[in-house]
Amino acid sequence: MANAREILDRMKSIQDTMKITNAMYMISSSKLKKAKASLDETEPYFYSMQMAIGRILRHVPDMKSEFFNQRPEIKPEDRKVGYIVVTADKGLAGSYNHNIFKDVEECLKNNSHAKLFVVGEMGRHYFEKKGLEIAHQFHYTAQNPSVSRARNITEKILEEYLNKELDEVVIIYTKMLNGVQTETETRHLLPLEKEHFNKNVPVGVQMEQLAMVPSAEALMENIIPIYIQGFVYGALVESYASEHNLRMLAMQSATDSASAMLNDLSIQYNRVRQAAITQEITEVVSGAKAQKRKKKR
Amino acid sequence: MNTFFLKVIASDKVFFSGKAEMVNIPTLDGEKVFLAHHENIVIAIEMGDLKFRTEDGETHHAVVGKGFAQVINNRVTVLVDSAERPEDIDKIRAEEALERAKEQMRQKQSIQEYYHSQASMARAMTRLKLSSRYLK
Numbered sequence: 001m002a003n004a005r006e007i008l009d010r011m012k013s014i015q016d017t018m019k020i021t022n023a024m025y026m027i028s029s030s031k032l033k034k035a036k037a038s039l040d041e042t043e044p045y046f047y048s049m050q051m052a053i054g055r056i057l058r059h060v061p062d063m064k065s066e067f068f069n070q071r072p073e074i075k076p077e078d079r080k081v082g083y084i085v086v087t088a089d090k091g092l093a094g095s096y097n098h099n100i101f102k103d104v105e106e107c108l109k110n111n112s113h114a115k116l117f118v119v120g121e122m123g124r125h126y127f128e129k130k131g132l133e134i135a136h137q138f139h140y141t142a143q144n145p146s147v148s149r150a151r152n153i154t155e156k157i158l159e160e161y162l163n164k165e166l167d168e169v170v171i172i173y174t175k176m177l178n179g180v181q182t183e184t185e186t187r188h189l190l191p192l193e194k195e196h197f198n199k200n201v202p203v204g205v206q207m208e209q210l211a212m213v214p215s216a217e218a219l220m221e222n223i224i225p226i227y228i229q230g231f232v233y234g235a236l237v238e239s240y241a242s243e244h245n246l247r248m249l250a251m252q253s254a255t256d257s258a259s260a261m262l263n264d265l266s267i268q269y270n271r272v273r274q275a276a277i278t279q280e281i282t283e284v285v286s287g288a289k290a291q292k293r294k295k296k297r
Numbered sequence: 298m299n300t301f302f303l304k305v306i307a308s309d310k311v312f313f314s315g316k317a318e319m320v321n322i323p324t325l326d327g328e329k330v331f332l333a334h335h336e337n338i339v340i341a342i343e344m345g346d347l348k349f350r351t352e353d354g355e356t357h358h359a360v361v362g363k364g365f366a367q368v369i370n371n372r373v374t375v376l377v378d379s380a381e382r383p384e385d386i387d388k389i390r391a392e393e394a395l396e397r398a399k400e401q402m403r404q405k406q407s408i409q410e411y412y413h414s415q416a417s418m419a420r421a422m423t424r425l426k427l428s429s430r431y432l433k
Binding site: 038041042044045048049052055056146147150151155159209210211212213214218219222223225226229230233234 | 304306307308309310311324325326336337338339340341342362363364365367369374376377378379412413416
């Protein structure tokens with residue numbers, strides 16, 4: 001058994017680590033609160049946007065827009081797909097980054113013309129180590145998502161898409177399922193599918209008269225970029241919230257296991273200490289007895 | 298005066314939601330005013346100054362980005378990528394952004410970067426113009 005001194009040292013170092021994990025837990029939980037609030041605020045925009053696009057498509061079903069062009073002339077094996085990958089800047093967030101990487105690798109397996117657009121330091125390091133080429137690295141973006149950052153990403157993506165440097169755009173991010181659970185999500189961003197916007201319209205519903213100014217096509221040209229931008233912003237915010245959610249859980253379980261270890265160690269320490277005391281008493285008593293016997297003689 | 302329900306939604310927040318008497322929208326070819334019971338319409342919005350008068354007769358301003366407005370059954374929904382009150386605009390930050398955009402325009406650059414700087418310059422100028430007009 002280790003001696004008491006060693007056990008005390010061990011306990012001390014665990015206590016120090018626990019202080020750190022506990023502090024990280026607090027930080028993440030306050031950041032999560034903020035992120036969740038801004039996540040709630042993105043929702044009305046997203047839903048009204050989707051409904052509005054659906055409405056225009058209902059009125060103009062044969063919309064001719066580059067954004068809806070599936071480019072069927074390009075064979076599946078030749079399609080250039082851009083992946084927007086949202087990762088964190090830091091680790092220590094449970095399986096947050098690993099899950100994303102796993103999904104990205106799954107996507108890359110059956111695609112030889114992939115371009116990676118990476119958000120977050122962890123993603124950059126990972127793909128660099130793997131020797132995969134990163135088409136564009138968006139610095140800064142994982143922390144504190146903002147509209148202007150989403151705008152930068154969207155501009156870059158749309159420009160490549162419209163120049164036919166990309167045929168498809170996919171975004172891989174982490175989604176909040178409810179308050180606690182998260183899940184990685186792979187979504188096709190471009191080209192848009194018309195069916196996607198008109199999912200739950202009851203048949204035979206009365207269609208209102210609708211004027212479109214300047215024209216349906218021009219409207220779409222105006223709307224789609226900000227729709228994509230809204231989506232990217234939403235994905236960034238959602239990933240940010242998920243990251244902090246997972247980090248909070250990871251830090252909580254780290255703190256829990258640290259206190260369990262401390263508990264075990266303190267029992268062990270008490271035993272060792274008790275053993276040492278017992279031994280000392282035995283030594284003193286037996287010493288005293290030996291002296292007594294000597295005197296008697 | 299007749300009123301209608303107005304909702305101004307930006308990508309990061311709901312900017313305004315409530316009854317209004319009129320709304321003035323910057324469109325691709327000039328400004329357009331909408332009153333209550335307008336015909337159903339979807340119209341594109343250009344970066345600029347959005348004005349609306351609420352029930353109590355007060356006029357509000359918003360600096361909006363690109364987007365569109367739709368009028369359906371006397372409900373006006375304005376969806377824009379960003380919306381700010383003129384008094385919320387950080388003038389120094391906008392000035393810096395303008396300076397940065399100008400600097401980038403001066404330098405030689407690719408066409409893509411050129412469009413990017415042009416857009417950010419337009420944005421900065423709109424924000425500056427409006428914030429100095431209403432804050433004196």
